[in-house]
Amino acid sequence: MTVKLRNVSFTYWQSDRPALQDVSLDISAGEFVVITGPTGAGKSTFLQLLNGLIPHQIPGNLTGEVLIKGRSTKAASVAELSREVGMVFEDPDTQIVSLTVEDDVAFGPSNLGLRPEEIRASVRQALQYTRLLGFEDRNPFTLSGGEMQSLAMAGTLAMRPEILALDEPTSMLDPLGRARIISILKSLAAETRSTILVVEQNPELVIDLADRVLLFDEGRVIKNGTPEQVFGDVGTLLQVGVKLPPTMEVFWELRQRGLWEQALPLTFQEAAEALRWKLHPNGASPEIRVPPTPPKEDTIVKVQRLEHVYGDGLAALKSIDVQFERGEFTAIVGQNGSGKSTLAHHLVGILQPTNREGRVLVDGLDVRNTPLRELIRHVNYVFQNPDDQLFQESVREEIEYGLKNLGIGEEERKRRLESVLARFGLQDDVEAPPKSLRRGLRTKIAIASLVAMQPAVLVVDEPTTGLDRLESLEIMRVLEELVDSGTTVIFITHEMDLVAQFARRVVVMHAGNVLIEGPPTKVFSELPILEEASLSPPDIYRLAALLGWSHLPPLRTPADLADLIARAM
Amino acid sequence: MALFVYTQRSTLLHRLHPASKAVWVIAMGIILSIYFDPLPLLVLFLINLPFFLLGKLPWRSWSKPFGYVVLLGLIGYFITSLWLARPGVFTRYPGLVGVSLWQIAGEHFFLGPMAVTIGGLMYTAGQTLRSITMVLMIAVFMYSTRPNDLVYLLSKAHLPAKLVFIVMVAYRFFPYIFKKLSTVIAAQRLRGWELTFGNPVNMARQFLPVTIPVLTETVRLSDYTTRAVESRAYGTSRFTLHHQLKMTRADWIFSLFWILVMGAFLGLYIGFGVGPL
Numbered sequence: 081m082t083v084k085l086r087n088v089s090f091t092y093w094q095s096d097r098p099a100l101q102d103v104s105l106d107i108s109a110g111e112f113v114v115i116t117g118p119t120g121a122g123k124s125t126f127l128q129l130l131n132g133l134i135p136h137q138i139p140g141n142l143t144g145e146v147l148i149k150g151r152s153t154k155a156a157s158v159a160e161l162s163r164e165v166g167m168v169f170e171d172p173d174t175q176i177v178s179l180t181v182e183d184d185v186a187f188g189p190s191n192l193g194l195r196p197e198e199i200r201a202s203v204r205q206a207l208q209y210t211r212l213l214g215f216e217d218r219n220p221f222t223l224s225g226g227e228m229q230s231l232a233m234a235g236t237l238a239m240r241p242e243i244l245a246l247d248e249p250t251s252m253l254d255p256l257g258r259a260r261i262i263s264i265l266k267s268l269a270a271e272t273r274s275t276i277l278v279v280e281q282n283p284e285l286v287i288d289l290a291d292r293v294l295l296f297d298e299g300r301v302i303k304n305g306t307p308e309q310v311f312g313d314v315g316t317l318l319q320v321g322v323k324l325p326p327t328m329e330v331f332w333e334l335r336q337r338g339l340w341e342q343a344l345p346l347t348f349q350e351a352a353e354a355l356r357w358k359l360h361p362n363g364a365s366p367e368i369r370v371p372p373t374p375p376k377e378d379t380i381v382k383v384q385r386l387e388h389v390y391g392d393g394l395a396a397l398k399s400i401d402v403q404f405e406r407g408e409f410t411a412i413v414g415q416n417g418s419g420k421s422t423l424a425h426h427l428v429g430i431l432q433p434t435n436r437e438g439r440v441l442v443d444g445l446d447v448r449n450t451p452l453r454e455l456i457r458h459v460n461y462v463f464q465n466p467d468d469q470l471f472q473e474s475v476r477e478e479i480e481y482g483l484k485n486l487g488i489g490e491e492e493r494k495r496r497l498e499s500v501l502a503r504f505g506l507q508d509d510v511e512a513p514p515k516s517l518r519r520g521l522r523t524k525i526a527i528a529s530l531v532a533m534q535p536a537v538l539v540v541d542e543p544t545t546g547l548d549r550l551e552s553l554e555i556m557r558v559l560e561e562l563v564d565s566g567t568t569v570i571f572i573t574h575e576m577d578l579v580a581q582f583a584r585r586v587v588v589m590h591a592g593n594v595l596i597e598g599p600p601t602k603v604f605s606e607l608p609i610l611e612e613a614s615l616s617p618p619d620i621y622r623l624a625a626l627l628g629w630s631h632l633p634p635l636r637t638p639a640d641l642a643d644l645i646a647r648a649m
Numbered sequence: 650m651a652l653f654v655y656t657q658r659s660t661l662l663h664r665l666h667p668a669s670k671a672v673w674v675i676a677m678g679i680i681l682s683i684y685f686d687p688l689p690l691l692v693l694f695l696i697n698l699p700f701f702l703l704g705k706l707p708w709r710s711w712s713k714p715f716g717y718v719v720l721l722g723l724i725g726y727f728i729t730s731l732w733l734a735r736p737g738v739f740t741r742y743p744g745l746v747g748v749s750l751w752q753i754a755g756e757h758f759f760l761g762p763m764a765v766t767i768g769g770l771m772y773t774a775g776q777t778l779r780s781i782t783m784v785l786m787i788a789v790f791m792y793s794t795r796p797n798d799l800v801y802l803l804s805k806a807h808l809p810a811k812l813v814f815i816v817m818v819a820y821r822f823f824p825y826i827f828k829k830l831s832t833v834i835a836a837q838r839l840r841g842w843e844l845t846f847g848n849p850v851n852m853a854r855q856f857l858p859v860t861i862p863v864l865t866e867t868v869r870l871s872d873y874t875t876r877a878v879e880s881r882a883y884g885t886s887r888f889t890l891h892h893q894l895k896m897t898r899a900d901w902i903f904s905l906f907w908i909l910v911m912g913a914f915l916g917l918y919i920g921f922g923v924g925p926l
Contacts, residue, residue, distance in 0.1 A: 133876055158876075159885040167880040174873035177821060177881075179655035183797040186891045190797060193886035200891050217657045221824065235881060391710050430835045456839055467869075468829070469836040471861035481858070485841025515865065529840065 081147075082243060082275050083107035083130060088144035089299075090125060090134055099125040101299040102144070107277070109242070112269050112289050114307070115279045117296030118321040119518065119548045123279040124170075126296065127245045130277070131165035132158045148243070163192070166236035170248040170546070172228035181207075181223075181231055182216035188239040199238075206238035209271075210264055225416050226257025230264060237268075243275045244268070251281060251546055254416045254574045256614045258285065265289060281548050284325035287311070288347050295320070307346055314344065323549035326577055326619040326638050327351035333642030339649060348619055352626050355645070378406040380537055380568050381427060381442050381459075387435040388422050396422040398592040399435070404537070404570060404585075409563040411579040412572045414589035415614050420572045423589070424539045427570070428452075428461040443536045457486065459537040464545055466526035470514040475506055475525055478514050482533045500528045504558055520551035524558065537568040544575055556582045576618035580604070581636045588613050601634050654824045655796060661899075662704040662793040667802045669900035673700075674790050676911035681783055684924045686741065687775040689917065694782050696910060704789045711788070714827065718784055719777065726776040730769030741925050742768060772926060796820045801890050810884040818874060825870060826863065833862045 083106065090100040100122045107113055115123050128134045132153040135142045146153045148164050169175055178184040185206050189199040207213045210230040215223070220231055229249055236244065246265075250258040262285050268274060269289045278286055283293065293310040295303035297320040303310045311317065314332055317324060324332055327348050334340035345351040381404040388397040397419050404410055412420045425431040426440050429447045433440070440447040443458040463469060472478040479500055483493045501507050504524045509517060514525050523543055530538065540559065544552035556578055563569050573579060579586055579600060586603040588595045590613035596606055604610070604617035605625075616622065620641045624632055627648075635641050657663075662670070677697070684690050751765040796817055803813040834842075837858045844855055917923040 131880055133880065137876055137879060157885070158879040159882045162880050162882040162885075167877075169873065169877060171873065174870055175877040177817060177874065177878055178796050179820065180657050180795065182891075183795055187797065188881035190801075190889050190891065191882040191885055193889050196889065196891050196893075199889065203891060219654075219656065221654075232877075239882065391713075425835075428839060430839075452838055453841060453843070456841060460839055463832065463836050465832075465866075467866055468833050468862055469840070471858050471865075482840035485843075533840070 081106040082109045082111075082149055083277075084145075084147040084150075085129070086145045086147075088129065088142070088146055090129070090143075091141045092125075093139040093141075095140070098299050099140075100129075103299075103301055104144075105294070105301060105304060107275060107292075109275055110273050111275055111291045112286075113275075113277045113292045113294060114283050114286055114290040115277060115294045115296065116281070116283045116322060119520070119551060121296035121320075122299040123296050124247050125299075126294075127167070127247050127277065127279060129153065130161075130243065130245050131167050132156060132161040133167070159191070162188070162239060162241065164241055165243045165245055166239055166241035168229070168232050168236055168244070168246040168249050170251055172225060172232050172252070175232040175235065176220045176228065179219055179221075180216065181212060181218050181220055181234075184220055184231060185212075185234045185238045188235055192239065202238040202240060203234075206234040209237055209267060210234040211260070224257060225253045226260040229253060229257060229261055233261070233264060241274075243277070245277045247279045248281060249278065250285060255576075255616065256415050262286060282325065283307075283311075284327065284347060287325075288349075295322070297321075308343060311346055312343060321550050323553070324638075327623060329638035330620065330623060330641050330645070333639045334645060337642065337646055339642075339646055348622065351619075351623060355623060355626060379403045380406040381570075382440070383423070383426070384437070384439040384441075385435065386423070386426060386433050386438040386440060388419075388426065388431060388438075389434045396592050397426075399438075400592070400594050402587060402594050402597065404568060406536070406568055407563065407566055408568055408570075408585055409560065409583055410568075410570045410585045410587060411583035412570060412587045412589060413574070413576070413579060413613075413615060417591075418589040418613065419592040420589050421541060422592075424461060424541060424570070424572060427537070427539055428459050429455050430461070453486075456482075456533060456535065458535055459539070460530040460533060460535040461539040462527050462530055462541060462543065464541040464543075466519070466522040467515070469526050469529070470522060473513050474511045475501075475514055475517075476510045478525055479529045479532050482529055486533060496532045496534070500532045503531070503561065504528045520547050520554065523547070523555055527555075527558065531562060531567070535567070537570065538562065540569065540571045542572055542574070544573065544578065552578060553581075576604075576615070577620075580618045580620060588615065590614075599634065601632055605632065654792065655794060655820065656707070656792055658705060658793075660703060660705045660793065662700065662789060664899070665793070665903055666894060666896050666900040667794045667798045668896065669904040670790050670794055671802065672904040673907045674786060676907040677782065677786055680911055680914045681779050683918055684779070684914070685772065685775045685926045686924055687771050687778055689914070689923055690775050690778040690782070693910075693914065694778055697782055697786060701785050701789055704793055706789065706792060715784070715788075719781060722777050722780045723773065726773040726780075727769075729776075730772045731763040731765065741922060742771070768926065775926065791820060791823070797890060798894060801888055801894065804888040814875075814878065814883065817878075818871060821874065822867065822870070826867060829863050829866050830859070833859050833866075836862075 085103050085105050088100055088103045089098050091098045103126065115126065117123055125134065128138060129146045130148060134140065135154065136158050148161060153161060176184055177187055182203060185203045186199050189202045210233050212227065212230055212234055220228060223231065250261050253261065265276065265286060266289060269276060280286055287307050290307050293305065293307050294301050295310050302320065303313060303316060311328065314324065328344045328346065331340050331344045331351065345354050383400060383402045385399050385401060386397050387399050389395045412423065414420050422431060426433065426447065427442060429452050432448055445455060445458060447455060470478055472481060476497060479497050480493055483496060501510060506524060506528060509521065514522055527540060527543065543555050547555065552575065559569050559571060560582055583600055585598065586600050587597040588603060588609065595613055596603055596609045604621040610616060620635050620638055624635060624641055680693060800813055800817050803816060842858050
């Protein structure tokens with residue numbers, strides 16, 4: 081066995097709850113193992129055991145034994161184990177140590193004291209696997225997220241470890257970045273004999289590569305088997321809080337309606353086949369009534385001929401015109417670098433147009449001429465990382481901070497505090513230090529602290545990054561409630577499933593331009609435009625498109641598609 | 650923000666061996682640490698200037714952050730100089746102590762007597778010149794020296810792995826901290842945060858909404874970077890490079906030049922008392 085764990089338990093320092101409990105398992109050489117489970121289930125802790133980060137770097141109480149190729153990780157240092165176990169972490173930003181691509185990939189082999197020609201050969205091979213040949217002299221921090229994560233993989237591969245462990249390698253990437261990493265993993269699985277372990281919140285991305293799936297919950301491995309065995313037990317998955325992949329969920333919904341008895345398809349391709357041949361062989365279309373698009377009524381944000389060129393000459397926005405209606409829930413989508421955040425920064429006055437004609441009007445105010453202190457009473461922006469904002473010692477102080485700065489009186493502050501605590505479900509954590517809470521809650525606090533300032537427009541930048549599906553839904557439902565209570569919410573995201581479920585309008589950006597905007601149904605049917613923006617519609621729209629139906633109604637969830645299929649049968 | 654970031658380019662300074670650039674930094678560091686007189690410091694700055702220019706620095710993106718550094722330095726040194734009016738502080742130009750342009754008596758101010766003197770202004774000019782030269786030199790060094798080459802050099806000098814790691818991480822952290830600082834400031838301004846000038850204690854307190862997130866995130870980055878670096882075998886063996894690193898004639902000439910400059914300025918300091926104010 082390449083990896084052997086025997087009765088392993090681990091409790092982090094200063095924690096009273098074990099992160100892993102009595103885990104025993106074996107992994108053979110060459111296996112591709114997908115590890116999934118809800119946030120806090122112990123998946124990352126498990127990976128960090130394999131290269132000795134636990135217990136050598138991360139303090140805590142470890143019992144049991146972890147053996148890598150027969151050698152106990154307690155007896156070897158992290159650096160020694162790195163020859164056997166290569167580790168790729170979630171955030172590519174934290175893994176880069178050098179300032180050229182080539183140097184960064186060479187860092188590991190250099191540490192192993194290899195000869196220059198050996199280092200060069202390893203570097204070249206790793207760059208080839210990760211499709212980074214030609215990038216050697218680039219500064220890693222000028223790469224896209226997907227390229228940076230590829231670089232982190234290359235840095236690990238250059239050390240030629242037998243075991244490659246990847247901790248949510250796609251969770252912080254845009255769709256293009258995800259596709260790149262998945263494609264690299266596919267090549268590695270096909271062309272090398274490496275043992276690959278991937279922690280993945282969206283297991284459908286890699287499920288077709290998996291020999292085995294480990295389902296973690298509360299520090300235990302509760303399912304260990306083939307993808308069919310683990311994902312066939314939907315009851316257990318739902319019980320532990322793992323949201324099913326959207327395509328599987330469509331068939332689960334059909335099964336609930338008594339319309340599907342076979343095994344649930346695991347991948348998009350399997351689902352497509354099932355729909356084509358088993359459900360709807362003759363292509364007859366159900367009667368679909370498409371609701372008319374409501375007319376635009378009350379524009380609250382108007383962007384006109386907006387251009388922005390950064391100091392290094394990068395034209396991030398190229399004379400764009402776009403507007404947002406009062407009370408709308410709008411998603412801005414596009415690859416990294418498409419101009420989404422730059423546009424959002426203009427809405428709150430963090431950036432100003434670099435052309436004279438460029439104008440941004442928000443709630444009747446010209447952003448260029450309005451002092452920020454006044455502007456934030458009308459519009460605000462939640463940064464992607466909640467930790468860029470949180471600094472107080474309690475949730476209460478964090479929420480009151482902005483109100484105090486605006487000079488809001490104590491009584492009104494208290495009223496608003498109570499109101500947002502209730503809306504965001506934060507009553508139990510009101511005196512807790514925000515930094516000690518999990519990321520989903522920290523994101524909620526960051527949003528709540530700005531909602532308390534009662535802006536008419538709230539812009540939220542990638543609020544679900546790093547969250548599992550259930551946490552993402554929780555955040556999005558809070559935003560939806562805000563919209564229902566009259567706030568205009570604009571969110572930036574890469575998660576097309578969330579766009580389908582929540583957005584009432586979508587703005588697609590690419591290379592500093594707005595390519596298309598409109599209701600999700602309209603945007604998701606414009607495949608050539610989406611392709612130009614390197615985007616693809618959510619799986620439920622892709623499945624529906626395969627059925628050849630025209631004039632789709634809005635599909636928000638897999639249940640909506642299941643309803644439609646049921647009507648067609 | 651390109652300040653303190655290695656950038657791959659083909660300039661004379663990029664081609665020099667890191668050891669010869671280290672000689673420059675050390676030689677200048679020694680001189681700058683003992684010289685306070687703005688006149689020789691100006692000469693020293695002018696000697697360095699061609700090398701700053703040879704590095705083909707990205708002046709456009711540097712100008713703003715560098716301008717802030719100079720401005721902050723000027724203000725800080727000027728404020729300090731207000732209390733440098735005591736006789737005995739300026740040994741080389743004692744006459745300047747008496748030339749007071751503006752003063753406030755001790756009984757009127759809780760921090761004691763203050764005065765704007767010519768000596769104080771010379772002190773401000775000297776300290777600012779020292780800072781500019783030092784910051785530019787370090788920035789040019791970091792801009793033109795590959796981090797891996799520096800790790801190799803320091804390892805060859807038998808420095809402990811932990812110390813080398815600190816240097817390596819410093820390279821990585823400068824751009825990160827600058828970027829994070831600007832994001833956090835924007836995030837807090839959107840919550841109504843403003844900096845008002847006044848009582849220094851209150852001013853320091855006003856920075857907490859910025860410093861706490863920046864420090865917390867920097868600690869987080871350092872923690873994760875440590876894990877990433879350890880996971881890539883850091884400290885296991887002798888560090889090797891994938892490219893040749895050899896001292897060339899240009900390196901020897903460059904090193905010798907700076908050793909001579911250091912010798913000359915040390916001679917002036919010891920032999921003729923040039924340097925102190």
